[in-house]
Amino acid sequence: MSLNQGVDPRTGQPVGDPIPDTGPEQVRSAVRRAADCAPRLAGMPYADRGRLLNALATALRQHDDELIELADRETALGRPRLPGELARTAAQLDMFADVLRDGAFCEAVIDRPDANAVPPHGDLRRMLVPLGPVAVFAASNFPFAFSVLGGDTASALAAGCPVVVKAHPGHPGLSQRVADLATEALAEAGAPDGTLSVVHGYEAGPALVTDPSIRAVGFTGSTGGGRALYDLAVGRDDPIPFYGELGSVNPVVVTEAAVEARGREIAEGLAGSFRLGTGQFCTKPGVVLVPADSGFDAQVADVVRPSEPTPMLTARMRDAYQAGLAAFTDVPGVRAVVAAEPLDADGHDVLPAVLAVDAETFAAHADVLAGECFGPVTVLVEYRDRDSLHRALRAVPGSLTGSLHAEPGDPAAADVVATLRDGVGRIIVNGWPTGVAVTWSQHHGGPWPATTDPLHTSVGATAIRRFLRPVSYQDVPDELLPAELQDANPLGLPRRVDGALT
Amino acid sequence: MSLNQGVDPRTGQPVGDPIPDTGPEQVRSAVRRAADCAPRLAGMPYADRGRLLNALATALRQHDDELIELADRETALGRPRLPGELARTAAQLDMFADVLRDGAFCEAVIDRPDANAVPPHGDLRRMLVPLGPVAVFAASNFPFAFSVLGGDTASALAAGCPVVVKAHPGHPGLSQRVADLATEALAEAGAPDGTLSVVHGYEAGPALVTDPSIRAVGFTGSTGGGRALYDLAVGRDDPIPFYGELGSVNPVVVTEAAVEARGREIAEGLAGSFRLGTGQFCTKPGVVLVPADSGFDAQVADVVRPSEPTPMLTARMRDAYQAGLAAFTDVPGVRAVVAAEPLDADGHDVLPAVLAVDAETFAAHADVLAGECFGPVTVLVEYRDRDSLHRALRAVPGSLTGSLHAEPGDPAAADVVATLRDGVGRIIVNGWPTGVAVTWSQHHGGPWPATTDPLHTSVGATAIRRFLRPVSYQDVPDELLPAELQDANPLGLPRRVDGALT
Known part of the structure; x- marks a missing residue:
């Protein structure tokens, strides 16, 4: 076991207390807690799940000075960059709460029985449901926006998936402090225990990707590191989706x-x-x-x-x-x-x-x-x-x-x-690629080697889709259907019914 | 090189003329023709692409007796199964033409500039574009619906991706006849040469999956065969999406x-x-x-x-x-x-x-x-x-x-x-799983080992999404935008504008 020691880039000197590697048993335990709470998180009404995200945003904003100071000591990214990045990270959490309130993300589609269709069909209804526990690999270069409470975590939680974050060793002290604040905020907001954990150390990475309970991985980092973890994910006996944002020449x-x-x-x-x-x-x-x-x-x-x-x-x-x-x-x-x-x-x-x-x-x-x-x-x-x-x-x-x-x-x-x-x-x-807006229309992805999967984005509203899978319900009585698909549309969702958008 | 010989399951005797393996150079040539025509197919107006699909459906229907007879000799699936399956396959091609006419599949999203957003952003517009040439592996058990003109081919062509089909050796004669009819129908309907090819023989499979111009793979078949090809796809220097529908216990x-x-x-x-x-x-x-x-x-x-x-x-x-x-x-x-x-x-x-x-x-x-x-x-x-x-x-x-x-x-x-x-x-x-409706709401997929990717379906309107990737346009002047994203919405598409569905 080794230690994760923050270093001041301006001086090369250590800052803060070293944080020990998370051992294999603790990694397994974090994943087990995530798996145990997954049904409860998946079953939370969208509005309640949105409030968890808002609570995380609030926690960041309430501790902004402390967190920016911590981040600056470990990254030297300074002002105005770090306050801007914290604000953006909080806004991103709030945006996914908006996505939940909007409800279109679950893609509710209803086809009523049709005896004249070829072939004829009964009542068929489709929606997206959470994949299950997600491993997130934080990046070095965005200590807020692509780290513990960054876009991967925000979109996975919004999807209803518990998250285990592998902290980046470049800012271990900040990562741990954000993790502690997040744990507190989530508990206060009613999230089940296990919704979010943070692990440290090089060996925790492969352990997460190969844990049988992890259902998908979000990664931001180098092409080499990303490819190695991608190979583990797709080489499992049961391959899982690996969403890696790797190198880019732009x-x-x-x-x-x-x-x-x-x-x-x-x-x-x-x-x-x-x-x-x-x-x-x-x-x-x-x-x-x-x-x-x-x-x-x-x-x-x-x-x-x-x-x-x-x-x-x-x-x-x-x-x-x-x-x-x-x-x-x-x-x-x-x-x-x-x-x-x-x-x-x-x-x-x-x-x-x-x-x-x-x-x-x-x-x-x-x-x-x-x-x-x-x-x-x-x-x-x-x-x-x-x-x-x-x-x-x-x-x-x-x-x-x-x-x-x-x-x-x-x-x-x-x-x-x-x-x-x-x-x-x-x-x-007539603009420059740096600066990535957090919007409904953003696409932060691209063909290999920019990412491991060109269909997906790690920024913007559709990032949530990486952590959802479709389920269709055939001839299921209304009382056994999820609210999203019930006849009365109790959630007031935008839905496609018999081919028409409503 | 070996021969692909149809066999009558009722007698064990050969039927029809043997079809030689497609050699490596011919496989490369089919992929090259697909790659060469990809920009033209991608650039076709949706309505025109829809007409290609309708033309394929018509070709199946016009030759139904001949094709059903051919299919029955090689599969012994008989009546009423084979006429029903042909009708369903034609209807599926028509459904994807409807998906193109509907236009929502391209997921047009527009966010106008917002100086008050965190962070502030310019004009950003997102849509889905074709991935490029797709390899499709036909199944044994559905000589029409999951074969040369089956759901994978229909959805890939609808997406604007040229297709190279690896025929299943269980019905080589039918596959070749359908390929010939399809080639003719596509040419008459104005498709560029190379839009659809069919190859035969065991060795053509790995050759397709590893060809640098192939951008995605659709597969229906056994867990063992699917896993071997999946491993090739994700093991490429540039991994590509592999959509395998494998075994299922139901x-x-x-x-x-x-x-x-x-x-x-x-x-x-x-x-x-x-x-x-x-x-x-x-x-x-x-x-x-x-x-x-x-x-x-x-x-x-x-x-x-x-x-x-x-x-x-x-x-x-x-x-x-x-x-x-x-x-x-x-x-x-x-x-x-x-x-x-x-x-x-x-x-x-x-x-x-x-x-x-x-x-x-x-x-x-x-x-x-x-x-x-x-x-x-x-x-x-x-x-x-x-x-x-x-x-x-x-x-x-x-x-x-x-x-x-x-x-x-x-x-x-x-x-x-x-x-x-x-x-x-x-x-x-209170129903049975056999019989898969072809609708907007269908999901024909599931967690491993049912499929290699739980996010996707091989049947139903959303099957098209496997072959599309998002692109965002930032501050691009109207005259350089695709019609899908232009201010005037000349295609009359359903779009999300400034967060609201229109």
Whole structure:
């Protein structure tokens, strides 16, 4: 057994008390408690379940100063980022309470008997029900929004599934404090014991994914770590759904017309986006396709060069960033627009880097250059014509987002949007991918390797669907039907009846 | 390379011309044609895509006599089964055309900019788009409804995904004839070349699942075969969704009150259901939990004993049935209510069997007795009280369906429905699981091992969702948006706008 010790990224020094690994027996016990309470949580009226989520949001808001201070010591993400992230995390919990109140999420569908159908059928009614206990793997880079009470937890609880969170070792103290506050808030709001637990330590991860009572997994993290856990989930005797949000390169295309009209403004936007949070965003723009000889590289260099060092979350991530930079610059034909030598410092500080390469070289070395390098680096890919642009764009692996900077009536725009759609989950025009709205329409997902399952999202209202499965009721008398499907529609749900939306 | 030779199950003799295996280069070519036409199919207006489906339905109906004759020679499923199945398959194609006309399947959601949201957001719009080329594995037991133009193909084409079908070797001649008719009908209706292909031979299966251009797999068949292909799909460098409908035991619970009130009628219903199609249904009731000492076994024996031999689809399935029966009867405590000795015949004939065992023995030997035995056998599990009933019921693995026979106000009913819901995808009261309606509300799925993914169905309107993935558009100008998301709603789709369903 080892200890999970928070470290201050600004100094490299330990902060807070170390938290011991959760042993295998304690992991099993957390899952057992989750399984035991699953029927009660599943049976709670939607409004009551919504109140659990609201209570968690309130707990975050009531302890915001304390939690932000804790988070800052372990992550150095500072202000205004951390207060914004806490507010967003609380709002996300409230949003899922709204989703429960709305009720459409359960997808109630009723088909009355029809003797003339081919084949004829009786009374058939369908709705979604909770999958059962869910394991959630917290991310390093969003200590609130993708951690203990982040989107995976919020959507799983909303679905009626108890959650066991594997805390991220980058912020163990914050994770444990949030867990304690959540446990208290849930108990006060009437949640059954076992609704939410938090476990620590590397070995707790595989133990969770292979526990027979765990019915699904939500994961945010690296491609390597995610793939290893995915392989465990799908390799079980009874495979379970694994929703992994992994690496993402997030290509950006800048058209000739856009560079001409507002190159400097786009360069400033890019500089802001790829350096945000020291480049530690799954939506960081990692590859920017720009017209060759347009002078855009110099405009970016002008904006980025005055950068101050900023700390990465962990020493390991700092080292991985420097190694990734070195791998990029080792490719013949890659030039440093803004170089970033490793710093000799106590903490985890790094400098931002901007690289450039022609589109042909990029496409030929996409195995390296189109890989994700977590940290403040972006690669300018210089294209000469439509063909080289699209070839380079198609060499970028599946991503969470793809962006286009274009002018009104830009002749290049439609084709780029079409190519982007094949490879990404969110298309942005004249904006930047960092900053993920929490809405009904959000999709935070994408083709492999952005995620392990392109059908699902980890942000937005439809994230709940990952933890629900359909059940149909055939000729079941009204008194044995769940309220969602009863004739009188006591919950007032939007339903499809005999083919028509009501 | 080997040959795919149709065999008449009634005689064991070859019928029709043998069809050669599709070689690896031809498989690759079929997938390449699918990939090449995918953008055109995806870009077709929904109404036009609907007309492709209607054209396929019409082709089936126009050639019904010929196809039914072909199917009967290779499957011996006879009349009225085969005409009914063809009609159902055509109706299913038409239903997906209706789903396209309805338009809700694309899940259009629009959130207008909101500066007061936490966090504030711009214009964000979400819809579902096609995944890309799909591989479909046809089943043996439904030569129309789960074969070349079955539910997987219909839903994938409706989604806008080209399809390559791996034909089942049990009816190669029918598969090829349907493929030829479909190719002709699709071409006439304006589908791009490559929209639908059919391949033959054992080796074509793994080749399809591992082809880089295949984006999802639909499969209906055995647990062993499905698991092997599932492992290939999830083991790819880029894992793809695999929707397998595998084995299912389909437990049935008969309450004491129901046996008392109408034991004979229930026995007749059971006898009809488990022998239907020589027991070769994924929805065959394989385990029937009945009150001990209720005389229900004698009632079933009375009805089943006069059975005539009927042929199974293939010699291999006949042998597997006899081996499965032997494994069941080898368990100490299992008694034959109706025994079924292997027949010495030229064709694939078998006799139906009814076994009985007490609930405790069943639960203790569930690894054998709660396994699927494909063919006309059902196991009566005799329970003494509520606890032994529920323990035995929980020992049944995940199933497509679970049924309850109960009386009005039956005190046992609610608990049984609750236990069934944990383990099955469709709950039936006072009916039988065979016969699967094709409706908006149908769910033909269930927890492992009934399927590889409990979130999805292979029958009913929502089967289309397996082949669609979400894309969000952020701040994309109206002229670059797909029609589904444009302000004017030119397609007249049901949409959610700013949180409200419209």
